[in-house]
Amino acid sequence: MTSDAHADSATENSDSATDLSRRRLLRTTATAIAAGAGLSAASGSTAADTDEIMEVDFRGGTPPIADAPQGEDEVAFVVHGYTGSSTSVSGARTFQQTARDVGYTETVTAVTWDDSGLPWSAEASARDTGAQFASWLGAYTDANPGTTIRLLGHSMGGIVQMETLAAIGGSFTVETADSIGSYEVSDAPCDCGDFGDAIRDSAGEVHNYYSTNDSIARLGDGQADCSGWFCDGTTPNNYDDVDVSDSVSDHTSYKESPGCVSAIVGNY
Template sequence: MVANEHTNSNAGHSDESNAVSRRRMLQTTGAAVVAGAGLSAASGSVAADTDEIMEVDFRYGTPSIYDAPQGEDEVVFNVHGYTGSSASVSQAGQFQETARSLGYTETVTAVTWDDSGLPWSAEASARDTGDMFASWLGDYKNANPDTTIRILGHSMGGIVQMETLAAIGGSFTVETADSIGSYEVADGPCESGDFYTAIQDSAGEVRNYYSTNDSIARLGSGPADCGGWFSDGTTPSNYWDVDVSDSVPDHTSYKESSGCVTKIISNY
């Protein structure tokens, strides 16, 4: 089955704006959570969400798990793309700002990796970071077993996203591992690609939010390509391609686009 067939068969699942999601349920009970916040410390319940953007920085080795928020009910780990390391925190902040305006109140954390050098060396670094991030996430999950973990990778951050799933190797699962404008290869999620098993085994759900207006992305410029000369088969049952072309005009506009971010958080 080619990629477009898979995308169409899951279109209703990808655009879940009319469904009552877990996120909507949490938003409905938000007032009650705030009212009971004074009981949290005494009862040992999960800490309140924070607007602070903390940074988990892999440029100088593996950071402490305490560089990320502890005891949160949910954390989105935002992974920047090529040349984005110096703006990693502000880019995570852009996603948070747009998500907050749409009613999403959970915690966002910046993941920073070494993107120095030419594109080919930065890509190699992104792939290496996947191993480090997977190990770090394992320790973080052990220390925060009740925290829902989500990954969102932009551009070469989409490479980090996929390599992290591969390195996890099914030893645990993250709730969602999504990409926007991914620079991963277009057949990566396919049965004949490198990440089919990783997607199946290491994440609850994986989505590729793509824009056909994105002239820089590879996987992120269209749906997964499982029907090319050197690629065949389907994508995993827990993977979806989501078209955000109508609201994303270029490679840098995903996080500020309310149309794109609406689709992302509606699938949380």
């Protein structure tokens, strides 16, 4: 994750590179992606929470839903940031361990995407992964209708988080879709931004956990900036900026910070 520092030099080139049609790729349907066993796994009684960290890996294409826990009461899907694919599972485990320490006992699962290449190509990959993840989640929620879904994206994983909401397009909703140290642009959650409708339509609640000590994040170094020429200063009613600066000293410290993680699970 420390290589996220290299991303600063690429921000201006990447801020405007998003293709809105890609963000709206999935509006009404979720593709059946059960490739192998998976649909039947959720048909029994609700399973107990597990400490196992399973991995939903999009680097080789769309994975089967059986790669995630089935029949759980609740699953928090943790999405890594730039250069974090090799430590996706261990990063999710760090969040899980901290969450356990502050009393959260639900299941945590790692989401891995192709973060290879320079920052701007990795950002494009993060945006593309949002549509894949949204389609996968549609099939997963069909197979696990009783499971509460939570998303947590770190750094460029915050881009995946937002793009996933946009691709869901209100066809279903996730309970929470949060970011820590998000590398998404600072006006993304605004009503005038690219994701205001997605936040409103595709999630129960969306939180931006930010630290002013974070020198790498964009949205994640402060509150959403809705002060542009075409902005009226508002964000959706189900969106909140949460200051965790007192608990987070830098870009890589969110998941291991009891204060930050306590704030996250306190909103679950």
